[in-house]
Amino acid sequence: xxPSLTFWYEFASTYSWLAAxxxxxxxxxxxxxVVWRPFLLGPIFAAQGWASSPFNLYPAKGRNxxxxxxxxxxxxxxxxxxxxxxxPQNSLLAARMATALPPAARARFSCxxxxxxxxxxxxxxxRGVMAEILGDIVGTPQEALATAESPETKAALRHTxxxxxxxGIYGAPSFTAGSGELFWGNDRLExxxxxxxxxxxxxxxx
Amino acid sequence: xxPSLTFWYEFASTYSWLAAxxxxxxxxxxxxxVVWRPFLLGPIFAAQGWASSPFNLYPAKGRNxxxxxxxxxxxxxxxxxxxxxxxPQNSLLAARMATALPPAARARFSCxxxxxxxxxxxxxxxRGVMAEILGDIVGTPQEALATAESPETKAALRHTxxxxxxxGIYGAPSFTAGSGELFWGNDRLExxxxxxxxxxxxxxxx
Numbered sequence: 001x002x003p004s005l006t007f008w009y010e011f012a013s014t015y016s017w018l019a020a021x022x023x024x025x026x027x028x029x030x031x032x033x034v035v036w037r038p039f040l041l042g043p044i045f046a047a048q049g050w051a052s053s054p055f056n057l058y059p060a061k062g063r064n065x066x067x068x069x070x071x072x073x074x075x076x077x078x079x080x081x082x083x084x085x086x087x088p089q090n091s092l093l094a095a096r097m098a099t100a101l102p103p104a105a106r107a108r109f110s111c112x113x114x115x116x117x118x119x120x121x122x123x124x125x126x127r128g129v130m131a132e133i134l135g136d137i138v139g140t141p142q143e144a145l146a147t148a149e150s151p152e153t154k155a156a157l158r159h160t161x162x163x164x165x166x167x168g169i170y171g172a173p174s175f176t177a178g179s180g181e182l183f184w185g186n187d188r189l190e191x192x193x194x195x196x197x198x199x200x201x202x203x204x205x206x
Numbered sequence: 207x208x209p210s211l212t213f214w215y216e217f218a219s220t221y222s223w224l225a226a227x228x229x230x231x232x233x234x235x236x237x238x239x240v241v242w243r244p245f246l247l248g249p250i251f252a253a254q255g256w257a258s259s260p261f262n263l264y265p266a267k268g269r270n271x272x273x274x275x276x277x278x279x280x281x282x283x284x285x286x287x288x289x290x291x292x293x294p295q296n297s298l299l300a301a302r303m304a305t306a307l308p309p310a311a312r313a314r315f316s317c318x319x320x321x322x323x324x325x326x327x328x329x330x331x332x333r334g335v336m337a338e339i340l341g342d343i344v345g346t347p348q349e350a351l352a353t354a355e356s357p358e359t360k361a362a363l364r365h366t367x368x369x370x371x372x373x374g375i376y377g378a379p380s381f382t383a384g385s386g387e388l389f390w391g392n393d394r395l396e397x398x399x400x401x402x403x404x405x406x407x408x409x410x411x412x
Binding site for chain 2: 048058060061063064067068071075168169170171182183184185187188191
């Protein structure tokens, strides 16, 4: 069985964006399959008493994060980062849309949402903006939008978020291997891929 | 002038330990001079309303940090990490001692303190433990201990901590280049060294 890594991401998260931009190429080089799982960080932050992003709650941390993003975008050859207003954006609609999409379309949709938000400063809570991005991916945005807002999709996203929390996830992006081994942050992507390979090799045996 | 990078570290910080283990070899390879500056994170955390380490305040984050440390120690060929009791340790005495030492002795002393704390679980708030470590470095621990607790050293450490805060430092380890460019976290050490080289090249001109 091919090694697999689950990619837990939040649409409002800047470092989730960086991981989304990097993960498919790195995973392909490592022969690891990626499972894209959008979830909501809001309920997890709320459970630990945060009413907003730590980047807003702790201004020095926030200033350095945006500077760090500028440096990363330059190093990665991405367009300059732009802070959406407000930050963080309400990511509920985006997460529902990504949940409703077939897995094969999720990566491309998610990267498009991140680029709209973090390089153009567009609002991902805006239905018009989101329908436009969705239309580029699926061709029939109205139908996809209806699926995104169905009771089944809402329940699926709630379930994903609960599962993230039960795996010990407290931030985004996070990565989990099959055993549940948890890695937090874009900076751990390479280690997480290596771990997934190691687990697969152990399953195959000597 | 040789490129220079200031290394801001806190003795109670696990990721400061990892950076301390790595920085001299990486800096030598990059031809960058390292200025070791121990400071206290306690007052900075207190100023943002934290009465303890975020790794204690947010248990899921803390659990993953210790697991991450285990993985890093294995990857770096370090002895297994051991959590001192209590965590975080009171680092005031260690920081004063490091402040009082001549710069050339600071790196070796600091690494010895980290190893005692994080691989043997020894208390760095204990004067006996600290005098023993200091004795291995300077030969005359009693004299060095007296210097560490002089009004001049206490004032110097307070000044360093205030300077860290005024540079926007909110966690440890951090790294600053001559311009004040700030990098947070062991994961940014390589980028920080590259930035220090770039600034030195710009100073030299074309």
